[in-house]
Amino acid sequence: MRMSTRRVIAPIALIGAAGIALAGCSGGPGSTGGGGASGGSDDNVVTVYGTIADTEAELLEQSWKDWEDENGIDIQYESSKEFEAQISVRAQGGNAPDLAIFPQPGLMADIANRGYLKPAPEAVQKNVEEGWTEDWANYATVDGTLYGAPLMASVKGWIWYSPSMFAEKGYEVPTDWQGLLDLSAKMQADAGTAPWCIGFGSDAATGWPGTDWIEDIVLRQSGTEVYDQWVANEVPFTDPAIKSAFDEFGKIALDPAMVNAGFGDVASIVTTPFGDPATALVNGQCSLHHQASFYDGFITDAGGDVAEDGDIWAFLMPPYEAGGESSGDVVTGGGEIVAAFDDSESTQKVQEYLSSADWANSRVALGGVISANKGLDPENASSNILKEAIRILQADTTTFRFDASDLMPGAVGAGSFFKGMIDWVNGTPTDTVLSQIEAGWPSS
Structure with a gap:
């Protein structure tokens, strides 16, 4: 299970309440980490806390095992589905880990602004300068200070489909948004069933x-400037540009003729686990599905072969207008940032290794994930779709924007925005939903 890249997370909105509840507790800005009894008390032990769990956690630990042995450092990893709430609680309680793998830059910035994180050491800064684009470095930077380095990554906005069905029916990959809507309508007319499967x-x-759908459409329809202003709340959710993205998504998500293949009608979107459409794709119940590059693993787990001539393949959501400003590889994506609560020598050495191309190649070679590190060899990726995603991330011509909800304050990004998508699919009017999401922005 790809816990962080698959975005299985807890609501960050809890942080505010947790912060108030613990205002009088021990610890606070400037407290060192330590991850409990072992961290901080033993220079040969470094504690790491994150959301990556199950098989992915096992692969994470495998990725650094040889380095641990060579350097005499024991990296103790702990995962939690409640990371977003608990990292704040632990920091304020003086029980922070040595290193944390933040799945949202916005959350990392929240913690950094409260004085808990240590600036990245010189060796990490050097690795970031060499291994990542300026955009990626900025996601780990708060008020001009670099606090961490990117870890893994994903490219979002893929449309998963059956190549054999496309060939049999004479369907072609669309070159613009209207073409995607037209293709959807033709599929529905040909089969008499909804072509899309969606699980929230x-x-x-x-x-x-x-939220991923909305972000992809905003970026393609309104461009990078509006997208960046939206992330900063200079363009509010109630702006016509954001409402237009909801309206466009609604042409698929709110149309019972378009969804929800294999699961029911529009009402089933919220109750369908986001991983389940993989099985519907493989068995032919569903023809189209929107999800990030990590979905390759879900499809493989469902028994499908991911390849251009295999059971399932994918194309990027097309630009809003063919040949327009957003033509080419304009993508949203996600990833993690590794930042430190402790600045001991051993912690800095682990943080340096995790920021290196050596670690990226070690982990990617184990399968299922990718990194945006420029030193990553795409051939180490476990599938062709992941190799293509790496090519997109490494290309200088790619316009990349981090997942907007991950950049927004937690009360919005994983709070009112998530809830707003649920309410919207369940029938709440768009204007009402947008006002409710916007109301989630902190007053300061």
Whole structure:
């Protein structure tokens, strides 16, 4: 299970309440980390805390095992589905880990602004300068200070489909948004069933797949300037540009003729776990599905072969207008940032290794994930779709924007935005939803 890249997360909105509740507790800005009894008390032990769990956690630990042995450092990893809430609680309680793998730059910035994180050491700064683009470095930077380095990454906005069905029916990959809508309508007319499958379900984080749709459409329809202003709330959710993205998504998500293949009608979107459409794609119940590059693993787990001539392949969501400003590789994506609560020598050495191309190649070679590190060899990726995603991330011509909800304050990004997507699919009017999401922005 790809916990962080698959965005299985807890609501960051809890941080505010947790901060108030613990205002009088021990610890605070400037407290060192330590991850409990072992961290901080033993220079040969470094504690790492994150959302990556199950098989992915095992692969993470495998990726640094040889380095641990060579350097005599024991990296102790702990995962939690409640990371977003608990990292704040632990920091304020003086029980922070040595290193944290933040799945949202916005959350990392929140913690950094409260004085808990250590600036990245010189060796990490050097690795970031060499290994990542300026955009990626900026996601780990707060008020001019670099606090961490990117870890893994994903490219969002892929449309998953069956190549054999396209060949049999004579369907072609669309070159613009209207072409995608036209293709959807033709599929529906030909088969008499809905072509799209969509699942918003993700436990406490239900709703996030809907935010990915909106982000992809905003970037393609309105461009990078509006997207960046939206992230900063200079363009509010109530702006016509954001409403237009909801309206365009609604042409698919709110149309019972378009969804929800294999699961029911529009009402089933919220209750369908986001991983389940993989099985519907493989068995032919569903023809089209929107999800990030990590979905390759879900499809493989469902028994499908991901290849251009295999069971399932994918194309990037097309630009809003063919040949327009957003033509080419304009993509949204996600990833993690590794930042430190402790600045001991051993912690800095681990942080340096995790920021290196050596670690990126070690982990990617184990399968299922990618990195945006420029030193990553795409051939180490475990599938062709992941190799293509790496090519997109490494290309100088790519316009990349980090997932907007991950950059927004937690109360919005994983709070009112998630909830708004649920309410919207369940029938709440768009204007009402947009006002409610916007109301989630902190007053300061």
